[in-house]
Amino acid sequence: MPHHFAKPSKPLKHTLPWKCGILTGIFSGFVLGFFLKAIEAYTDEKVYTLLLNIDFVPWLPPTLPEYIEFVLHLVVSIVIGTFYIWWVQRSGHPMSKGILIGALSSLLYIPLSQLSARVPNLHDGKAILYWLAGHLLFGMAIGGCGQVWQHTKKKASSLSSMNREFAFSFDRNRNGIVSNQPCTVLKHQLKIQLFYFHEPEHDLRHAI
Numbered sequence: 001m002p003h004h005f006a007k008p009s010k011p012l013k014h015t016l017p018w019k020c021g022i023l024t025g026i027f028s029g030f031v032l033g034f035f036l037k038a039i040e041a042y043t044d045e046k047v048y049t050l051l052l053n054i055d056f057v058p059w060l061p062p063t064l065p066e067y068i069e070f071v072l073h074l075v076v077s078i079v080i081g082t083f084y085i086w087w088v089q090r091s092g093h094p095m096s097k098g099i100l101i102g103a104l105s106s107l108l109y110i111p112l113s114q115l116s117a118r119v120p121n122l123h124d125g126k127a128i129l130y131w132l133a134g135h136l137l138f139g140m141a142i143g144g145c146g147q148v149w150q151h152t153k154k155k156a157s158s159l160s161s162m163n164r165e166f167a168f169s170f171d172r173n174r175n176g177i178v179s180n181q182p183c184t185v186l187k188h189q190l191k192i193q194l195f196y197f198h199e200p201e202h203d204l205r206h207a208i
Contacts, residue, residue, distance in 0.1 A: 017089060020149045021082025028141040029077030033070060035134045045127045046119050047134065050109070055116040080105070084142055085149060094146025102139020106132045 033051065040048040052069035054060050084101055088094045109131045113122045120127035 017085040017149070018082065020145070021085045022078050023081075024085055024142055024145040024149070025078030025081025026074055027145060028081060028138050029074040031141040032077070032134050032138040033073060035137055036130070039130045039134070043126070043130070045124070045130055047127055047130045050112055050119040050127070050131070051134075053112060053116050053119050055118070056112075081142060081145070084146060088146045088150065089153070092150070094150050095140070095143035098141070098143025098146055099136065099139040101142055102135045102137070105138065106135035 033048070036048040036051050040046060052066065052073055054064065054069060054072065055062055080101060084097065088097055091097075109128060110122065113119055113124075113127075
């Protein structure tokens with residue numbers, strides 16, 4: 001067996017989830033953006049404009065091409081997604097945390113609606129409902145990604161644990177020759193597998 005199998009891999013809980021955070025942010029950002037864009041197209045409520053609005057950023061021009069504004073929106077979503085995955089890997093509960101993040105981010109309607117004349121005002125009830133619905137959907141999208149990531153992490157941890165147990169079950173001497181201990185382990189595993197493989201046939205013969 002190669003020597004690197006005998007060393008335990010780095011625990012997954014100590015890794016920073018950059019890749020998963022980026023993918024979570026991009027996916028949930030697209031979900032929110034497309035939802036609010038569709039709402040604005042069908043209702044003329046400027047919620048998508050509010051989402052991409054950058055009038056309050058002093059070092060940026062008052063208007064930019066839509067795709068640049070959307071990229072800036074995705075950057076914010078990526079930051080949120082990375083923080084979310086980092087949070088979930090330490091305390092679990094991916095869906096509830098995702099919905100909480102969506103609900104909290106919906107509160108941005110209060111300051112953003114007062115920073116530009118191009119967006120709905122603070123007392124626009126329909127815009128508030130659409131904005132809240134979109135951000136709850138955003139939170140559910142984040143939570144779904146978190147659940148997938150957590151499930152994948154558990155499977156990877158289980159496989160890693162099995163590999164470590166199998167590797168450390170071998171007793172090597174200085175010349176790298178395997179002792180009789182792994183043979184005993186393998187024989188025991190084979191007996192278990194053969195027992196479960198033949199057990200249905202055994203029951204069937206008795207039933208006949």
